[in-house]
Amino acid sequence: MTWEHLERGSSPVDWCEGNYLVSPDIAEFVNTISNILFLLGPPFLIYLFKDYGRFIQPAIHLIWVLLIVVGLSSAYFHATLSLLGQLLDELTILWVFMATLSLFSIPATYLLYKELKIVQDERVYRLGVRNTTILIMAIVCWINDRMFCDTWSRLNFPYLHGFWHILIFISAYPACVLFAYFFVNDERPESRPTLKYWPRNDCELGIPYVSINYDKKFDDAI
Numbered sequence: 001m002t003w004e005h006l007e008r009g010s011s012p013v014d015w016c017e018g019n020y021l022v023s024p025d026i027a028e029f030v031n032t033i034s035n036i037l038f039l040l041g042p043p044f045l046i047y048l049f050k051d052y053g054r055f056i057q058p059a060i061h062l063i064w065v066l067l068i069v070v071g072l073s074s075a076y077f078h079a080t081l082s083l084l085g086q087l088l089d090e091l092t093i094l095w096v097f098m099a100t101l102s103l104f105s106i107p108a109t110y111l112l113y114k115e116l117k118i119v120q121d122e123r124v125y126r127l128g129v130r131n132t133t134i135l136i137m138a139i140v141c142w143i144n145d146r147m148f149c150d151t152w153s154r155l156n157f158p159y160l161h162g163f164w165h166i167l168i169f170i171s172a173y174p175a176c177v178l179f180a181y182f183f184v185n186d187e188r189p190e191s192r193p194t195l196k197y198w199p200r201n202d203c204e205l206g207i208p209y210v211s212i213n214y215d216k217k218f219d220d221a222i
């Protein structure tokens, strides 16, 4: 790799949003700042999963940290449209995928939907449905930005790739939450995992996490 791969615009990929329209330093402004959830969300998840990390699987936090790396790489890519940024953006998403699979092992969590079909807990099932719906919306945004940029530009809305960033975050991290839930449910059912929501447990629009009843006094501390 030579220095020219760090140069702005060296990537062959350019999204629908116009370049350098808002700031002379940021190529695609909305596509850059829409990665903010990747930076704000993981510290919360690290906090909410502290008991899970302590008693079940400390490496869960690796996934949350990798999500931050994904957000930073993606923001760097959209700010510069450099080839290095593009590679980082693509590779880090693969890292998260591989880390999730290797952490929770394929046999324990194989095919999320198969687990969802037999799951007893309705809240877990609903989170699976919510995830899948948001994932489909994210993919629709991605495809529209890529394939129908002319139409969206005529409608003055070349920002669907930014929506993809937001929607993919709010469907990807709950998928990791579900993996974490099924892992402990299969491997350590005695710790009675419960899917909970922050800030209010009765509001399923909040941030989902897995609470462990390993030791009641630790759970109450959350």
Ligand SMILES: [Zn+2]
Residues within 6 Å of the ligand: 031, 074, 078, 161, 165
């Ligand atoms: Zn992007």
